[in-house]
Amino acid sequence: MSSSNSEFIYIWFYDLPVRLACHQQGWQLDATVAIYHIVNTRHIICYASHTAKQAGILIDMSVADAQAILPTCHFRCYDDIAVKNWLSRVGQWAWRYTPLTGIDSESLGIWMNVTGATHLVGGIAAMCDALQIEFNQISVSAQIAAAPTYGAAWAFAHFSEFIARPSLQQNRPVIMCDERAILRQKLQPLPVAALRISADIEAGLRQAGLEQIYQLSPISAISLTTRFGSELVQRLGQIIGDVSELQKPLIVPTPLMASKNYLTPLLGVEAIQKMIADLVHLICIQLAQRHLVTRYLVIAVQRVDSTIIRRTISLSRPSRSEALLHRLTAHIAAEIDVEFGIEHSWIEAKKLSAGLPVNQAFDSSLYKDDSKDTLIDYLTARLGHNKVRQLQPIDSWQPESAQRVQPAQQTIRQLHTHASNRLPYWQSQDHSEISDNINLISFSARPLSLLTPAVPVDVIALLPDHPPSMIRWRKQNWQIYQATGPERIGPSWWLQSTQTNKYTNNGKYSNNSKYSDKTRDYYWLETQSGERLWVYREGLTERGESVEWFLHGFFA
Amino acid sequence: MNKQQRFETLKNEIWQNYFSASKAQKAISLDVSEIDDCLDGGLTIGRVHLITGSGYSGAVRGFTLAILRKVMHEKPSGYIVWCTNLNSSDGILYGAGLAAIGIDPARLILVDESHPLRGVAAMEEALNAARQNGEAAIKIAAVIGDYAQLANSPDLWHKTARRLQLAAEQGNVLALMTGITARIIPAAGFESYWQVSTAVRQISSEQIVSDNRFYDSASWHVKLSRTRSGRQWTGNLSWQFSTGTLSHKPAVNVQTGYRVPTRQFVSHVS
Numbered sequence: 001m002s003s004s005n006s007e008f009i010y011i012w013f014y015d016l017p018v019r020l021a022c023h024q025q026g027w028q029l030d031a032t033v034a035i036y037h038i039v040n041t042r043h044i045i046c047y048a049s050h051t052a053k054q055a056g057i058l059i060d061m062s063v064a065d066a067q068a069i070l071p072t073c074h075f076r077c078y079d080d081i082a083v084k085n086w087l088s089r090v091g092q093w094a095w096r097y098t099p100l101t102g103i104d105s106e107s108l109g110i111w112m113n114v115t116g117a118t119h120l121v122g123g124i125a126a127m128c129d130a131l132q133i134e135f136n137q138i139s140v141s142a143q144i145a146a147a148p149t150y151g152a153a154w155a156f157a158h159f160s161e162f163i164a165r166p167s168l169q170q171n172r173p174v175i176m177c178d179e180r181a182i183l184r185q186k187l188q189p190l191p192v193a194a195l196r197i198s199a200d201i202e203a204g205l206r207q208a209g210l211e212q213i214y215q216l217s218p219i220s221a222i223s224l225t226t227r228f229g230s231e232l233v234q235r236l237g238q239i240i241g242d243v244s245e246l247q248k249p250l251i252v253p254t255p256l257m258a259s260k261n262y263l264t265p266l267l268g269v270e271a272i273q274k275m276i277a278d279l280v281h282l283i284c285i286q287l288a289q290r291h292l293v294t295r296y297l298v299i300a301v302q303r304v305d306s307t308i309i310r311r312t313i314s315l316s317r318p319s320r321s322e323a324l325l326h327r328l329t330a331h332i333a334a335e336i337d338v339e340f341g342i343e344h345s346w347i348e349a350k351k352l353s354a355g356l357p358v359n360q361a362f363d364s365s366l367y368k369d370d371s372k373d374t375l376i377d378y379l380t381a382r383l384g385h386n387k388v389r390q391l392q393p394i395d396s397w398q399p400e401s402a403q404r405v406q407p408a409q410q411t412i413r414q415l416h417t418h419a420s421n422r423l424p425y426w427q428s429q430d431h432s433e434i435s436d437n438i439n440l441i442s443f444s445a446r447p448l449s450l451l452t453p454a455v456p457v458d459v460i461a462l463l464p465d466h467p468p469s470m471i472r473w474r475k476q477n478w479q480i481y482q483a484t485g486p487e488r489i490g491p492s493w494w495l496q497s498t499q500t501n502k503y504t505n506n507g508k509y510s511n512n513s514k515y516s517d518k519t520r521d522y523y524w525l526e527t528q529s530g531e532r533l534w535v536y537r538e539g540l541t542e543r544g545e546s547v548e549w550f551l552h553g554f555f556a
Numbered sequence: 557m558n559k560q561q562r563f564e565t566l567k568n569e570i571w572q573n574y575f576s577a578s579k580a581q582k583a584i585s586l587d588v589s590e591i592d593d594c595l596d597g598g599l600t601i602g603r604v605h606l607i608t609g610s611g612y613s614g615a616v617r618g619f620t621l622a623i624l625r626k627v628m629h630e631k632p633s634g635y636i637v638w639c640t641n642l643n644s645s646d647g648i649l650y651g652a653g654l655a656a657i658g659i660d661p662a663r664l665i666l667v668d669e670s671h672p673l674r675g676v677a678a679m680e681e682a683l684n685a686a687r688q689n690g691e692a693a694i695k696i697a698a699v700i701g702d703y704a705q706l707a708n709s710p711d712l713w714h715k716t717a718r719r720l721q722l723a724a725e726q727g728n729v730l731a732l733m734t735g736i737t738a739r740i741i742p743a744a745g746f747e748s749y750w751q752v753s754t755a756v757r758q759i760s761s762e763q764i765v766s767d768n769r770f771y772d773s774a775s776w777h778v779k780l781s782r783t784r785s786g787r788q789w790t791g792n793l794s795w796q797f798s799t800g801t802l803s804h805k806p807a808v809n810v811q812t813g814y815r816v817p818t819r820q821f822v823s824h825v826s
Contacts, residue, residue: 372635375694376665378685379637383678387668389642391651391661403651405642408665445771446656448617449647481756530754530775531614553647556618556657556774556795 151239155194258282265341293318293355447553485523603747634697686727704735717745
């Protein structure tokens with residue numbers, strides 16, 4: 001990549017994490033914001049806004065120290081995924097200038113290999129100007145540099161303050177380096193960190209008194225290699241173009257497509273079934289040829305009146321199994337209203353990934369039974385994404401927060417993307433534990449049916465802190481036969497914004513955002529007719545709180 | 557092929573498909589010999605069974621789950637499809653409670669459908685998913701639907717029963733239709749009809765405290781009012797959570813006294 005005619009542009013978004021945090025949280029851009037990352041359980045600040053720095057927040061400072069200095073500062077954990085996604089979008093946007101672009105998420109930048117493409121916009125200077133204008137228009141701070149090598153462009157973008165800027169007179173913070181002859185001269189004043197060397201090599205160089213690149217020139221490559229390893233010499237060669245450097249460009253797989261045209265309009269369910277089967281067969285062949293698997297299929301038909309009808313199939317795990325796809329698409333023919341016939345149809349496979357075979361004998365832990373995934377995909381294809389659900393455990397003491405009913409495909413994806421030991425699990429799932437550990441039963445006895453939200457009931461209790469002796473619910477009086485408890489569950493006081501959903505005493509449902517900070521005492525009751533109920537008393541009389549009773553669930 | 561040969565071929569086909577021993581449906585024993593005798597060996601897989609109760613959902617759900625636990629034990633790799641209305645005022649299934657009685661919620665797939673007709677269609681789809689003509693048969697242990705209120709419309713009810721019966725036969729999957737209704741509903745077309753209500757357990761205060769009996773079992777009054785054999789059964793069943801076994805228990809005289817055992821205070825206050 002490093003030929004004498006190469007031209008690279010590097011764009012450094014130096015305050016990207018801060019801006020993303022402000023955008024996500026709705027903070028002002030001039031707010032005091034600090035971004036931290038977690039290092040060995042310590043929260044260390046890695047980026048800070050200009051105003052935060054002015055207030056005394058320093059990089060590598062702990063969050064606790066920063067909070068002491070500036071209590072009003074907003075803190076947020078570094079979101080690596082959001083940064084990568086944003087850079088990827090900008091990298092794809094930059095395809096309008098050149099097809100070879102890539103992201104450098106560690107350094108918060110994107111690079112563009114604009115070799116042979118600059119003349120289209122009037123030269124590399126004009127291209128840098130255009131880029132600068134585009135980013136200014138969307139209020140994104142960017143430092144842009146151009147150079148004959150990737151390393152030099154990276155260095156000029158990150159350390160532009162160390163070099164003379166003739167272009168500043170033209171109100172353009174871009175360092176132009178379109179002549180390789182002057183590249184060495186321009187690099188001389190830059191610090192050694194501009195070589196993209198590791199932190200320990202940089203520390204070693206500083207310890208030896210070598211702080212700028214020009215100080216390395218008189219030292220032979222053999223001496224540098226002996227003292228600091230081969231990386232330093234390699235980086236020196238790459239920055240001036242003597243050593244080639246390969247960059248991984250941004251590639252987004254284009255969706256695969258197969259289509260069919262018909263001379264006479266296609267009519268009838270059987271014909272459409274065959275059409276869909278043919279399309280699935282064609283797309284499976286393409287997927288197999290490219291060793292890809294898909295997670296999303298779009299089947300579209302164009303009627304004779306030019307109306308286009310689309311149907312989508314979503315898979316919980318990537319596949320190119322023709323039998324599976326036939327099964328998932330079998331119902332589509334009956335759903336399409338063809339009217340006067342179909343003259344064109346196509347199928348697109350999206351969300352592609354590499355379909356690598358798994359050797360079952362090599363590692364059986366990698367091979368999972370996909371019967372459940374197939375069942376969920378089948379039901380989702382026919383009934384809809386939000387209709388097919390699963391119970392997902394959540395680590396919470398609050399009974400109503402301890403499970404989530406979420407789309408089953410989402411659960412499958414979480415299982416495939418997370419390490420199994422990081423997922424929450426159902427308590428006492430192994431039933432053998434229950435008979436061994438009596439305390440576990442008494443502490444975790446939970447109902448089979450949970451009322452969400454809990455329903456207020458009228459009760460009669462002999463004493464204020466006793467379980468009820470009678471309950472009235474749905475115009476029915478239940479005399480309590482026996483009772484036990486209570487299990488006291490405290491409120492989630494740290495969730496200040498939690499919404500509490502309850503029925504009011506007049507039977508109407510209310511969704512208020514007032515935080516319920518009352519402690520609950522849960523009781524297990526059995527009525528004289530055998531019903532087993534789970535009720536709780538909200539509020540403690542010893543604290544002088546008002547007391548309310550709620551029915552929260554039923555046992556078997 | 558002459559007419560006689562055609563008749564013989566047809567007779568063989570009918571015999572193979574409907575009466576041959578190889579096609580005999582497997583049955584799930586309920587551990588109670590009297591009930592198993594009434595059912596000719598137990599709950600038949602590949603058939604639709606009707607379970608209803610009055611009052612609230614606890615007894616019907618509990619009895620259904622007792623059956624499901626046995627089915628899941630018989631088919632350890634099978635999944636349960638439960639078609640229900642997740643916004644029902646009777647409450648939703650609670651995973652922690654299911655896990656505590658030995659049912660893995662991860663093997664439970666819920667289909668949220670409030671309209672009974674669409675719910676029955678979803679049940680049919682789930683039963684069809686277990687058909688063997690695909691490349692890989694999907695392992696379904698049972699399909700449950702909480703749509704017995706459809707019996708209010710007799711025409712739809714009979715069609716529903718017939719369609720579900722056909723789908724259950726083809727998929728060879730146990731199907732359960734459940735619902736909360738106070739009245740007796742027509743059960744023609746169903747393999748069996750169960751009416752379940754809660755029953756009081758005989759537990760002493762000491763047992764509640766020392767053995768945690770309060771949480772370890774459930775008791776129901778069960779009436780098996782329709783079977784293929786024509787025999788009926790009525791009695792009290794007790795379900796032990798720790799072992800998953802059902803047993804016949806005599807009825808208990810309800811005590812009118814109000815008993816509060818020694819307080820067991822458990823705290824999760826942060």
